[in-house]
Amino acid sequence: MSSWAAAAEVLRAQRIETPSWAYGNSGTRFKVFAQRGIPRDPYEKIDDAAKVHELTGVAPSIALHIPWDRVEDFGALGRYAADRGIELGAINPNVFQEDDYRLGSLCNPDPGVRRKAVDHLLECVEIGRVTGSGVLSVWMADGTNYAGQDNIRARQDRLHEGLREAYDRMPENMRLLLEYKFFEPHFYTMDVPDWGTSFAQCLRLGERAQVLVDTGHHAPGTNIEFIVAVLLREGRLGGFHFNSRNYADDDLIVGAADPFQLFRIMHELVSAGGLDPAANVAFMLDQCHNLEPKVPAMIRSVLNVQEATAKALLVDAGALARAQAEGDVLGANAVVMDAFNTDVRPRLAELREDMGLDPDPIAAYHRSGYQERIEAERTGGAAMGWGA
Ligand code: PSV
Ligand code: MN
Ligand code: MN
Numbered sequence: 001m002s003s004w005a006a007a008a009e010v011l012r013a014q015r016i017e018t019p020s021w022a023y024g025n026s027g028t029r030f031k032v033f034a035q036r037g038i039p040r041d042p043y044e045k046i047d048d049a050a051k052v053h054e055l056t057g058v059a060p061s062i063a064l065h066i067p068w069d070r071v072e073d074f075g076a077l078g079r080y081a082a083d084r085g086i087e088l089g090a091i092n093p094n095v096f097q098e099d100d101y102r103l104g105s106l107c108n109p110d111p112g113v114r115r116k117a118v119d120h121l122l123e124c125v126e127i128g129r130v131t132g133s134g135v136l137s138v139w140m141a142d143g144t145n146y147a148g149q150d151n152i153r154a155r156q157d158r159l160h161e162g163l164r165e166a167y168d169r170m171p172e173n174m175r176l177l178l179e180y181k182f183f184e185p186h187f188y189t190m191d192v193p194d195w196g197t198s199f200a201q202c203l204r205l206g207e208r209a210q211v212l213v214d215t216g217h218h219a220p221g222t223n224i225e226f227i228v229a230v231l232l233r234e235g236r237l238g239g240f241h242f243n244s245r246n247y248a249d250d251d252l253i254v255g256a257a258d259p260f261q262l263f264r265i266m267h268e269l270v271s272a273g274g275l276d277p278a279a280n281v282a283f284m285l286d287q288c289h290n291l292e293p294k295v296p297a298m299i300r301s302v303l304n305v306q307e308a309t310a311k312a313l314l315v316d317a318g319a320l321a322r323a324q325a326e327g328d329v330l331g332a333n334a335v336v337m338d339a340f341n342t343d344v345r346p347r348l349a350e351l352r353e354d355m356g357l358d359p360d361p362i363a364a365y366h367r368s369g370y371q372e373r374i375e376a377e378r379t380g381g382a383a384m385g386w387g388a
Pocket of ligand 2: 139286
């Protein structure tokens with residue numbers, strides 16, 4: 001694709017999901033910094049996500065994390081969201097924050113702990129059924145710290161058994177996305193350390209099990225776009241957790257550390273039809289804004305994804321194919337770099353005006369008075385999340 005008119009159509013239809021936990025306080029194990037105006041419950045997180053969507057036009061859903069976002073009535077939570085123009089998105093179970101999970105959750109050697117973890121996944125499937133969520137997004141902290149601590153293959157078997165139960169319980173419209181991470185909190189083995197392990201587990205489960213690529217979960221130097229290309233080819237790219245990293249699982253704003261990497265990922269998606277709604281790739285953010293104000297940080301993140309997407313859509317596919325067929329190494333690379341080096345911001349500003357939005361969503365946020373209002377109104381406690 002190379003004409004801007006065609007690119008604009010794709011950009012209008014783009015959907016980027018924001019995570020409820022990014023609206024809450026966060027930090028590192030050294031300190032969680034409390035900010036003013038932090039949501040006190042899932043309803044207020046929805047208010048913030050709705051504000052991000054109102055200003056960007058492309059962030060119409062919010063991912064939930066259970067139990068951080070547990071409420072009495074998820075139907076009512078969904079209606080609250082709908083009244084504000086957004087939907088409840090992926091349901092993220094939490095099987096890593098209880099003492100019982102010291103030796104793992106689904107992979108734990110103790111069948112009682114495994115039962116507890118599976119029951120939590122089943123609860124999340126039921127929540128997803130009520131909220132109409134199409135994604136059960138599973139990340140587990142399971143792993144070991146020392147050689148011989150547990151049997152690696154037995155843990156894979158237990159993992160399969162647990163996921164199988166959740167998978168079989170899912171309604172037809174739900175997918176199970178299995179997220180991998182190469183280290184942390186365990187430092188010898190993680191039970192789902194890489195895309196290959198996730199892929200192998202998904203293959204055994206069935207077609208509605210797919211791999212979730214969190215861009216911060218790879219060893220330095222990993223070619224993430226290659227993984228994306230292979231998974232797309234196999235029909236197993238379920239979605240992304242976008243963020244950026246300089247060192248490990250930094251969870252910084254997507255496109256901040258390495259905008260070129262984000263562009264390269266988007267280029268693979270565009271060239272393989274991964275942005276088509278039929279490909280059903282979920283574009284989700286997974287970030288923690290430790291220092292910066294949450295809502296404008298989220299707006300910035302959405303805009304960064306949009307800019308990388310716009311550049312990828314500008315790659316002249318015909319010229320690239322010709323250069324590749326001719327073995328023109330420099331020519332092919334130049335086609336891709338031309339697109340990356342295009343300043344798409346003025347065009348995106350025009351597109352937003354066309355969509356009835358302010359051309360500069362961050363300036364619009366600062367003018368809106370929303371930050372002052374939430375800082376004045378939201379007193380007396382912070383919502384559960386990483387900062388809890
Ligand atoms: C922990 O590494 C993590 O950052 C994973 O990326 C999850 O997706 C996220 O937390 C929320 O559970
Ligand atoms: Mn993640
Ligand atoms: Mn992570």
